[in-house]
Amino acid sequence: METQTILxxxxxxxxxxxxxxxxxGEGYQVVEAATAAQAAVEVRSCxxxxxxxxxxxxxxxxxxxxxxxxxxxxxPILILSARTQESSKVAALDSGADDYLTKPFGVSExxxxxxxxxxxxxxxxxxxxSVIEFGDFRIDCIKRLVTRGGELLRLTDIQYxxxxxxxxxxxxxxxxxQLLLQIWGGKAVESHQYLRVYVGHLRQKxxxxxxxxxxxxxxxxxxxxxxx
Amino acid sequence: MSLNKLFPACISSxxxxxxxxxxxGQLNLSNMALLYVLLVVVIGSHYGRLAxxxxxxxNAVLYAxxxxxxxxxxxxxxxxHLLSALIMLVVAILVGHLTASxxxxxxxxxxxxxxxxxLYDLAKHLTGTKTPFEVEKVADQFLGLTLxxxxxxxxxxxxxxxxxxxxxEALESIKKTQKPVIQIDKRIALLPLTSDYFLLCELSNxxxxxxxxxxxxxxxxxxxxxxxxxxxFAEIARETEIRRSAESLRNSxxxxxxxxxxxxxxxxxGLTESLALGKASxxxxxxxxxxxxxxxxxxxxxxxxxxxxxxxRSGQIELNEEWQPIDEVIGATLRQIRSxxxxxxxxxxxxxxxxxxxxxxxLIERVLWNLLENAIKYSMCDLPIELIVRRxxxxxxxxxCDSGPGLPAEGIEExxxxxxxxxxxxxxxxxxxxxxxxxxxxxxxxxQVTAENRTGGGACFRLRLPLxxxxxxxxxxxxx
Numbered sequence: 001m002e003t004q005t006i007l008x009x010x011x012x013x014x015x016x017x018x019x020x021x022x023x024x025g026e027g028y029q030v031v032e033a034a035t036a037a038q039a040a041v042e043v044r045s046c047x048x049x050x051x052x053x054x055x056x057x058x059x060x061x062x063x064x065x066x067x068x069x070x071x072x073x074x075x076p077i078l079i080l081s082a083r084t085q086e087s088s089k090v091a092a093l094d095s096g097a098d099d100y101l102t103k104p105f106g107v108s109e110x111x112x113x114x115x116x117x118x119x120x121x122x123x124x125x126x127x128x129x130s131v132i133e134f135g136d137f138r139i140d141c142i143k144r145l146v147t148r149g150g151e152l153l154r155l156t157d158i159q160y161x162x163x164x165x166x167x168x169x170x171x172x173x174x175x176x177x178q179l180l181l182q183i184w185g186g187k188a189v190e191s192h193q194y195l196r197v198y199v200g201h202l203r204q205k206x207x208x209x210x211x212x213x214x215x216x217x218x219x220x221x222x223x224x225x226x227x228x
Numbered sequence: 229m230s231l232n233k234l235f236p237a238c239i240s241s242x243x244x245x246x247x248x249x250x251x252x253g254q255l256n257l258s259n260m261a262l263l264y265v266l267l268v269v270v271i272g273s274h275y276g277r278l279a280x281x282x283x284x285x286x287n288a289v290l291y292a293x294x295x296x297x298x299x300x301x302x303x304x305x306x307x308x309h310l311l312s313a314l315i316m317l318v319v320a321i322l323v324g325h326l327t328a329s330x331x332x333x334x335x336x337x338x339x340x341x342x343x344x345x346x347l348y349d350l351a352k353h354l355t356g357t358k359t360p361f362e363v364e365k366v367a368d369q370f371l372g373l374t375l376x377x378x379x380x381x382x383x384x385x386x387x388x389x390x391x392x393x394x395x396x397e398a399l400e401s402i403k404k405t406q407k408p409v410i411q412i413d414k415r416i417a418l419l420p421l422t423s424d425y426f427l428l429c430e431l432s433n434x435x436x437x438x439x440x441x442x443x444x445x446x447x448x449x450x451x452x453x454x455x456x457x458x459x460x461f462a463e464i465a466r467e468t469e470i471r472r473s474a475e476s477l478r479n480s481x482x483x484x485x486x487x488x489x490x491x492x493x494x495x496x497x498g499l500t501e502s503l504a505l506g507k508a509s510x511x512x513x514x515x516x517x518x519x520x521x522x523x524x525x526x527x528x529x530x531x532x533x534x535x536x537x538x539x540x541r542s543g544q545i546e547l548n549e550e551w552q553p554i555d556e557v558i559g560a561t562l563r564q565i566r567s568x569x570x571x572x573x574x575x576x577x578x579x580x581x582x583x584x585x586x587x588x589x590x591l592i593e594r595v596l597w598n599l600l601e602n603a604i605k606y607s608m609c610d611l612p613i614e615l616i617v618r619r620x621x622x623x624x625x626x627x628x629c630d631s632g633p634g635l636p637a638e639g640i641e642e643x644x645x646x647x648x649x650x651x652x653x654x655x656x657x658x659x660x661x662x663x664x665x666x667x668x669x670x671x672x673x674x675x676q677v678t679a680e681n682r683t684g685g686g687a688c689f690r691l692r693l694p695l696x697x698x699x700x701x702x703x704x705x706x707x708x
Contacts, residue, residue, distance in 0.1 A: 086590060104528055193551045193584065197701060200553060211555050211578055218560040221548070221590035 004118055005029045007048035009039040010080065011058050015103075019052065022107050023114065036060035043069070050118055051077045053097070055088055063091050070096035076117040080105070090222055093175045100173065100222075116171035132167045134215060134228040137206060139167060148206075158183060159202050166216060166226035175223040199224060233275040237283040240267055245290045252295060257309070260295050261316040264288075268320040272327030280324025288317035343444060346370060347451060354455035358462075363455050367427075371448060379430040382421065382452075402426070408445055419449035427452060473541070488530050492523040499523070525568070529601075533661045536594060540668045547591070547672060551584040551698050554592075554617065554624060561596040562615075565604070572604045573612035582617065584698045585624060591669045592693075595677065598662035599628045599689045606687070607632035622695050623675070629688040634681045643679060666691070 006028050010016045013034075020030045031046045033039040036057050043051070051069070055062040066077060076098040081089045089100050099113055132139040136149040141164060146153045155163065161183050166174060176192045184194070203210040217225045244267050248260060264287040272280030292313045293302050304310040350370040357363045360382055368380045398418075402409055408419040410431075419427040427449050499520045503513060555578050562574060603613045607630035616627040635643065644667045666689075667677045675693040682688045 104524075193699070194701060196552050196556065196584070200556070211576055212559050212562055217563065218556050220557060220560045220593045221588075 003027065003029045004049040005031060005046055006050045006052060006114065007031045007033060007039065007042055007046060008052045009033045009036065009057065010052070010054040011035065011056070012054070015054075015080075018107075019110070022110065026111055026114075028114070036062075036065050039065070043073075049075060050114060051075060052080065052114075053077055054080045055092060056082065063088060063095050066092055066095045066097050076120070078113060078117055086221060090175055090177075093173055093222065094177050098172055113171075120169075120171065129168075132164075134167060134170075135206075139164065141168075153205060155202075155205065158198055159205070162198055162202055163206070166224060167228075170226050170228045173219050173223055173225050177223075179223065233279045234282055236275060237271050237279040238286060240271060241283055241286040241290060244287075245294055249294070252299065257295060257312065261291060261312060264291055264316060265320050265323055268324040269327050272324035273331050276331065277325055277328035280328050281321055284317060284320030284324050287320055288313060291316060347447060350448070351451050351454075354451065355458075357455060358459065360456060360459065363452060363459070367448075367452055377417075377429045378432045381428045382456075383426050383428045384424055408442055408449065410442060410445070417445055419445055421449060421453045421456060425456070489527060492527045492530075495523045496520060496527075530661070533598075533665060536665050537661065537668075540665065540672075547588045549586050549588050549673075551586050552589060553584050554582060554587075554626065554693075557587075557589050557593050558596060558615065558617070558626070560589075561593050561600065564597065565600050569604050573610075574600070575612045575614050577614065577616040579617065579619070582619070582624065583695060585693050586696050586698070587673050587693060588669075592673070592691075595666040595669050595691055596626070596628075598666045599677070599691065602662055602689065603628050603630040603632075603687070606630065619695070620692075623692045624695055626691040626693075627688055628691075629682055629686055631686040634685055635679055635687045637681070640679050640681075644677070663689075 006023055008016055008019045008023075008030055010019065010032075011034050016032050016034070020032060023030050031042050031048065033042045036059050039051075039053075042048075053062055053065065057065070062079065066079075069077070077096065079089065079092050079097045079100045080103060081092070081100055082103050089102075093100065098117055101110060101113060130141045132141065137153075138147050139145070140147075144160065146155055146160065146163065162179070165179065165182055176195055180191070180195055184191075199216060200210070203213050203216055206215060207213045215227055217227055219225055244263065248255070248263065251260075267287060268280055268284045271283040289302070292304060294300060296304055296309045296313055298305060304313065350367060353366045353370060354363060357366055364380065364382045371377050371380055398409055402418060402420050403423065406420045408417060410417040415431045417429040417431060419429070421427055429445065499516050502508060503516055503520075508516060558576075558578065562576075565572075565574070600613065600615075607613060611631035613631075614627075614629045616625075616629065618625045618627070644663045663677070663679075670677045670691055670693070673693055675691065678690050678692070680688050680690070
């Protein structure tokens with residue numbers, strides 16, 4: 001298997017060094033960029049498999065960078081944000097970033113996220129698995145059936161759509177807005193309360209302990225993340 | 229106008245004479261005279277002094293001419309009759325005059341009463357004003373019609389001089405004497421408020437110098453001046469309070485930094501140097517690295533808390549409130565707590581079917597995190613921490629209870645205020661910071677955080693949030 005390349009866009013030298021040491025230790029090839037302009041050059045020349053992007057770049061708004069980048073590339077983007085950037089974090093995810101880490105972050109967490117993102121390479125149409133399995137659960141996307149330990153689980157239309165959407169993006173943060181858009185369409189984007197009610201119902205059905213969910217994880221203030 | 233008043237005076241006199249004509253010679257002369265005087269009183273009270281005097285003279289002449297013998301002649305032969313006619317004239321004029329004065333006085337009193345009530349209303353409504361603009365609006369609204377003032381404006385002498393309605397010399401003299409200037413011909417009045425501000429009144433056509441005297445305008449100006457002064461000093465008091473609390477915040481941050489941050493930093497410095505020497509055994513090195521990691525985490529916690537507090541205190545926090553279930557944010561917090569303290573056990577007691585609450589999830593997560601972190605740090609026992617959710621009246625309580633040594637019986641309240649008071653160094657790192665943040669966030673949500681000791685040992689922290697009225701969700705799918 002060929003070495004995977006990660007482009008690190010971060011203006012702070014020390015954090016760049018930390019990322020480089022850690023990721024190279026994990027066997028990835030790391031290319032560094034300190035500014036958005038430099039990143040734009042490197043993206044074309046090194047053709048990375050993953051982009052790690054700091055939201056606070058000196059020369060360009062990170063969200064605009066992601067928007068432009070998403071126009072032509074589908075490779076995953078992991079953003080690094082400071083605690084004071086709560087809203088820009090959500091905006092970055094809405095613009096197409098795949099996951100986020102808040103500084104200061106643990107190295108083990110970083111490596112876990114990078115692995116999860118690289119495992120889930122840009123999905124080609126038709127390549128999506130038609131069967132998703134997690135825990136005792138098995139979702140047959142073609143027959144629209146969900147079973148738990150072989151037993152049929154009854155879900156409403158919206159619950160089913162919500163489950164498919166979450167489960168087919170394991171490990172990825174889905175913002176409230178993204179979920180609402182994909183399940184209800186454009187008109188429902190503001191009514192987060194509906195989403196919470198349905199997530200609550202779905203948890204009742206698939207979580208052993210809905211108050212402490214194992215599969216549908218709440219990312220407070222951002223959205224939900226599905227864990228297989 | 230005066231003709232309108234004089235005409236009834238003449239007519240009524242002739243009418244009365246005409247009515248009394250059949251009684252000529254039968255009715256006593258003195259009664260006749262009294263009836264004429266009565267008419268003067270009526271006329272005086274209705275049409276004023278001039279009409280009363282005219283009526284009195286006319287009455288006297290008609291009385292003398294028609295009723296006093298010799299009849300239909302002014303030539304009075306008897307001295308007695310002449311005397312009674314003259315007395316009637318004098319009495320009538322006197323009574324008419326008095327009646328008319330009384331009428332004028334009554335009218336003036338009525339006007340004054342309206343003015344007084346207007347001033348009272350003005351003063352009452354000015355107490356609620358918060359800006360000079362509001363003062364101007366209220367004054368304009370309340371003074372306008374009653375005092376014959378068309379428009380009231382508060383103007384500064386620094387405003388464009390061209391717009392100023394009086395000459396510069398007049399302005400200087402107002403400034404010097406602090407006396408109002410009323411220019412009836414230009415229909416304006418300018419009253420000094422402060423050294424730089426003036427009350428500019430546009431007077432209406434029926435503004436009457438007699439009724440709305442300069443003193444009245446000065447009273448208006450002084451009522452408005454009091455309101456402006458109050459606003460000014462309230463603003464100063466507010467600014468002082470902000471400065472004072474910013475000052476105390478800065479002191480608190482400094483003291484927190486000096487103690488709470490220096491301790492872990494000292495450990496970090498020492499450990500890294502020891503590690504660099506490379507003399508410790510591999511097991512020892514591993515323990516040192518763990519300790520290093522823990523110290524870094526504690527620095528991170530402190531910095532996070534300081535940043536949170538600074539943001540909360542500076543008033544920059546905007547609540548991103550939404551209706552959501554509390555159990556969701558509890559679950560998310562527990563997940564994070566467990567990733568950092570793997571060994572502490574937390575038991576949950578959350579009733580099903582809780583109504584959604586309106587809150588900012590990120591901030592409430594901070595509250596729960598801080599309370600749980602406190603419980604873990606201070607319980608120091610292997611007994612589990614309990615997280616209990618209860619509905620009490622119009623509130624929802626989240627209680628986090630430990631089985632530790634409990635809180636000092638005195639000064640429970642002070643736990644929350646350590647940060648504000650900028651207490652000098654304490655030997656427990658970061659204490660109060662987390663609780664002060666928790667309380668500030670809860671209060672921003674209209675709730676509160678309180679602490680108490682449990683019966684049977686241990687401390688209990690209670691986050692109380694108001695339930696409110698969640699919006700009904702329509703079009704929910706039927707769950708089968």
